[in-house]
Amino acid sequence: MTWWIPLRSLFRNRRRTLLSVAIIAFGTAISLFVFGFLEDSRLQIQATTVNEYGNLQIASSDLWEDTADGYDYLILPELEAEILALLAEHREITGVTSQLQFPGLIAAGRQTQVVRITAQIPSNKTLNIDDFVIDGRPLQSSDVAAVLMGRSLADRLGLGVDDVVTLTLTTVDGAYNATPLRIVGIYRFTAEQVELRSLFMPQAFAQVLLNTSGVDRIIVNLRSIADTDSATSSIQRQLDDAGLPLEVLTWYELSPFYQQLSGFFDILFGFLTLAVFILVFFIILQVLTLAFLERTREIGTIRALGATRGEVFSQLLVESVWLALFGSLTGVLLGFLMGTVFNAIGIEWRPPGTAEASILSVQINLMTVLPPFGVSIIATLLSAIFPAVQTSRLRVVDALRVE
Amino acid sequence: MEAASQFCHERGLPFLEVRSLTKTYQVGGSTVRALRSVDFSAMQGDFVVINGPSGSGKTTFLNLISAIDRPSDGEVLIEGVSTNDLSDRQLARLRKERIGLIFQTFNLIPVLSASENTEYPLLLQKLPKTERVERVRSMLAEVGLEDLAHRRPNELSGGQRQRIAIARALITRPKLVLADEPTANLDSETGVQVMDLMRRLNQEHCVVFIVVTHDPAVTQYAQRQIRIHDGRLIEDDQP
Numbered sequence: 001m002t003w004w005i006p007l008r009s010l011f012r013n014r015r016r017t018l019l020s021v022a023i024i025a026f027g028t029a030i031s032l033f034v035f036g037f038l039e040d041s042r043l044q045i046q047a048t049t050v051n052e053y054g055n056l057q058i059a060s061s062d063l064w065e066d067t068a069d070g071y072d073y074l075i076l077p078e079l080e081a082e083i084l085a086l087l088a089e090h091r092e093i094t095g096v097t098s099q100l101q102f103p104g105l106i107a108a109g110r111q112t113q114v115v116r117i118t119a120q121i122p123s124n125k126t127l128n129i130d131d132f133v134i135d136g137r138p139l140q141s142s143d144v145a146a147v148l149m150g151r152s153l154a155d156r157l158g159l160g161v162d163d164v165v166t167l168t169l170t171t172v173d174g175a176y177n178a179t180p181l182r183i184v185g186i187y188r189f190t191a192e193q194v195e196l197r198s199l200f201m202p203q204a205f206a207q208v209l210l211n212t213s214g215v216d217r218i219i220v221n222l223r224s225i226a227d228t229d230s231a232t233s234s235i236q237r238q239l240d241d242a243g244l245p246l247e248v249l250t251w252y253e254l255s256p257f258y259q260q261l262s263g264f265f266d267i268l269f270g271f272l273t274l275a276v277f278i279l280v281f282f283i284i285l286q287v288l289t290l291a292f293l294e295r296t297r298e299i300g301t302i303r304a305l306g307a308t309r310g311e312v313f314s315q316l317l318v319e320s321v322w323l324a325l326f327g328s329l330t331g332v333l334l335g336f337l338m339g340t341v342f343n344a345i346g347i348e349w350r351p352p353g354t355a356e357a358s359i360l361s362v363q364i365n366l367m368t369v370l371p372p373f374g375v376s377i378i379a380t381l382l383s384a385i386f387p388a389v390q391t392s393r394l395r396v397v398d399a400l401r402v403e
Numbered sequence: 404m405e406a407a408s409q410f411c412h413e414r415g416l417p418f419l420e421v422r423s424l425t426k427t428y429q430v431g432g433s434t435v436r437a438l439r440s441v442d443f444s445a446m447q448g449d450f451v452v453i454n455g456p457s458g459s460g461k462t463t464f465l466n467l468i469s470a471i472d473r474p475s476d477g478e479v480l481i482e483g484v485s486t487n488d489l490s491d492r493q494l495a496r497l498r499k500e501r502i503g504l505i506f507q508t509f510n511l512i513p514v515l516s517a518s519e520n521t522e523y524p525l526l527l528q529k530l531p532k533t534e535r536v537e538r539v540r541s542m543l544a545e546v547g548l549e550d551l552a553h554r555r556p557n558e559l560s561g562g563q564r565q566r567i568a569i570a571r572a573l574i575t576r577p578k579l580v581l582a583d584e585p586t587a588n589l590d591s592e593t594g595v596q597v598m599d600l601m602r603r604l605n606q607e608h609c610v611v612f613i614v615v616t617h618d619p620a621v622t623q624y625a626q627r628q629i630r631i632h633d634g635r636l637i638e639d640d641q642p
Contacts, residue, residue: 002526008514301510304471305571306499306527308492396471400506 006318013291020287021327024376027276028331031372033338034272036362038265043363045258046225046251048190053254054097054127054219055228056235058083061247063216071172074100074214079244083218086238092227095126098215100206104169106181106199108157115153115199117167119206119215127219129187129200136161136185143202147181150195151188159183167199171211179209188356228252273375280379284323289387292316299391300399313392320384328376332369339364416483417444418578418611419468423477426463426634437463439634440477445627447578448609450602452616452625460634461615462583468613469502469581470494481579499527503572503610507584509564511556511571517563518543518552521570528575542570546600562593566600573604580605582614586621598624 011017060075062068075083080098087096100119105112120128122139129148130138139148147165154160161183168178181201189195207213222231228250236248252258292299299312307315339362350357421443428435438460445451455461466472468479470486471494478485481501486494498504511520518539525535543549546566556564565585572580582601586594602624605612614621622628630637 005512005515005519005526012514297510298512301506301512302523303495304469304498304504304510305524306495308495311527397466400471400510 003318006315007322009295009315010319010322013294016287016291017323020284020323021330023283023287024280024324024327024380025330025334027280027379028328028372028376029334029338031272031276031375032332032335032364032369033342033362035269035372036335036339036364036368037360038269039368040361040363042262042265044358045261049255049258050221050225050251051127052189052191052194053251055222055225055251056220056232056248057217057254058220058235058239058246058248059217060245064247064249070174071210071212071214071216074172074212074216075218075246076214080215080218082242082244083239083246086242087218087220087235089238090231090235092223092231093220094223095124095221097121097124097126097128097219098203099127099217099219100203100210100212100215101217102169102206102210104167104199106165106167108159108163108165111157113153113157116197117147117169117206118198118200119203120200121203126221129189132187132189133185134188136183138185139200139202141202141204143184144205145179145181146184146201146205148185148187148200149183150198151186152192152195153197153199154183154186156196161186167209169209171209172214173211175211177209177211190356190358225251269371273371276372277375277379280327280376281383284320284380285383285386288320288323288384289390292387292391296391296394296399296402299394300396300402303394303396304400309392313388316388316391317381317384320380320388323384324377324380327380328373331376332373335369335372336364338362418447418449418482419443419445419613420480420483421468421477422480424464424467424474424479425476426460426467426472427475437634438467438474441631441634441636443629443636445579445611445613447611448605450605450612450614450624450626451629452614452622452627453629453631454616454622455631457617459631461631463634464631465581465583465613465615468579469504470497499524500575501578503575503577503580505565505568505572505580505582505585507587509556509561509568509588511564511567513556516553516555517548517559517567520556520567521574524571524575538574539570542574545573545604546570560593561589562596565589565593565597569597569600569604573608573610576608577610579611579613582612584616584618585614586616586618591620594618594620 060068060073063073075098084096087093097120102117104115104117106115120139122128122141122143133148134151139146149159159165163183164180165183166178167181168176171177187200203215222228232248232250239246239248302312343361347360348357349360421441424438424441425436426438428437441464453461453464463472467474470479474487478487481497486497489497512523515523521542522535522539525538540549543552546569548563548566548570551559551563556567559567585601586597589597598621601612601614604610
């Protein structure tokens with residue numbers, strides 16, 4: 001059958017067709033808007049997580065599973081060199097650094113706070129806290145007894161640049177150690193939890209404090225976040241082949257918060273999709289049933305002229321394809337417009353767990369457009385099947401009798 | 404014209420044959436016998452007019468021989484093939500290729516223009532566009548509506564609509580054309596024009612025309628006149 005006859009038939013009752021298009025468009029637009037918003041939030045959280053963890057981290061399984069006896073999980077310089085040589089083969093890697101993290105207790109006046117010290121190489125720009133320093137200065141390789149503190153913790157303890165705190169820790173040998181530390185800079189990070197818990201210091205000084213030459217993890221940054229899974233499996237395979245007892249974890253495996261939130265967003269979007277599907281399906285079912293019923297005599301004529309049931313069914317289905325396309329495309333345009341206006345307004349919001357407010361925005365790209373577009377198309381087509389089957393199965397003689 | 408008509412009647416076997424055709428309906432608890440064992444045949448080029456009062460079974464008879472309904476008993480044979488032996492799909496094919504239908508209320512598709520309505524059966528036959536365009540142009544010229552080809556049915560008069568319906572019925576070059584009260588919704592002058600057209604096409608194309616009507620004016624076009632009463636064929640005036 002032709003494509004243009006169903007198109008003409010679709011617009012014979014313009015008011016009804018426009019109503020159908022509006023319903024499909026509304027469902028698509030709302031779905032697109034909410035999905036775009038969730039996707040934008042997910043991307044922001046993704047970026048924050050990667051900023052905090054890097055794309056990949058390589059460490060002993062004992063570290064990840066918390067089964068080490070003391071500092072047994074540390075990667076000593078010989079092993080670190082072996083890993084770095086192995087990573088050098090990967091073109092998708094844009095940066096590699098090592099870190100040494102350990103717990104400690106800081107005291108400032110009468111206040112104490114359990115913290116996590118992250119010791120980094122100041123000259124290495126991979127996953128470097130320098131970009132987040134808002135007061136004072138970044139760390140330098142020559143720094144001794146210097147530390148960067150998060151603004152939230154500094155505010156809580158009433159500290160600022162050049163103030164001194166005392167850090168108490170346990171060395172790799174199990175001995176207690178304590179040292180004064182000067183706050184050389186205050187940093188601001190998107191995740192409030194990081195600001196409250198993490199202090200940063202030069203790696204060389206941290207190794208002296210802990211009495212080790214090792215690090216606890218190698219951090220890898222990738223050219224694209226999309227390379228995460230392929231790079232992980234490739235590096236893990238190489239480590240295994242080399243017989244190194246190490247495990248690669250991805251940024252999303254390292255962040256339970258991201259996984260929970262991502263799962264929650266998926267559920268939210270699932271419910272939204274279901275709601276839009278039900279709305280579009282039942283309303284369009286009603287509209288098309290009525291529209292096809294009104295044309296019973298015409299369908300009878302077409303059948304009398306020699307059209308088979310299949311041909312009548314195809315013609316009615318093509319009508320709904322047009323309807324679905326018009327409605328969904330209008331919905332995409334409407335959703336795009338709503339998103340653009342929303343982004344232009346620039347509403348500020350501070351999500352739970354973040355240190356500062358961010359601008360709410362809606363992502364509108366092919367990946368956010370396709371799911372709502374597809375759902376509306378499928379809902380419309382499915383809603384057309386039942387009335388189209390019913391209408392095409394009418395007995396010709398009965399259909400022709402209908403006034 | 405007469406020569407063509409004469410040639411049509413020289414064929415040996417009937418094009419259409421009806422044997423003991425019976426149709427019953429269940430209405431409420433009772434059985435209504437719309438047709439009672441009707442026998443009939445038509446040769447190539449026949450122009451048959453069927454008369455009868457309302458409810459006599461004329462339209463039922465037409466529905467059965469046009470293969471849009473199935474008989475309760477008896478059979479309809481078109482070119483020797485019983486419609487009882489055909490599947491729904493085969494019946495659709497028979498209607499598409501062999502039968503042209505003209506309805507009392509024209510039954511044109513409102514969203515299509517005059518030429519598109521005429522073209523529609525050719526679309527069902529999946530003919531190439533060039534052939535469709537040529538046949539539509541020629542057929543519209545034959546029914547005298549070339550100039551109104553782009554008008555929609557609601558922009559045409561009753562007579563013009565019926566001419567389009569006739570063009571649509573003949574565009575596939577069927578061997579049998581069935582018309583149900585073709586003049587019922589037309590004024591008398593337009594009715595005469597439409598009947599003249601049908602008679603001319605019958606003679607020129609050797610097509611069997613079976614016309615069901617109440618209209619006495621139509622009867623004068625009959626080559627054969629049949630009367631149906633109470634579901635029985637009671638008269639068959641052959642020339």
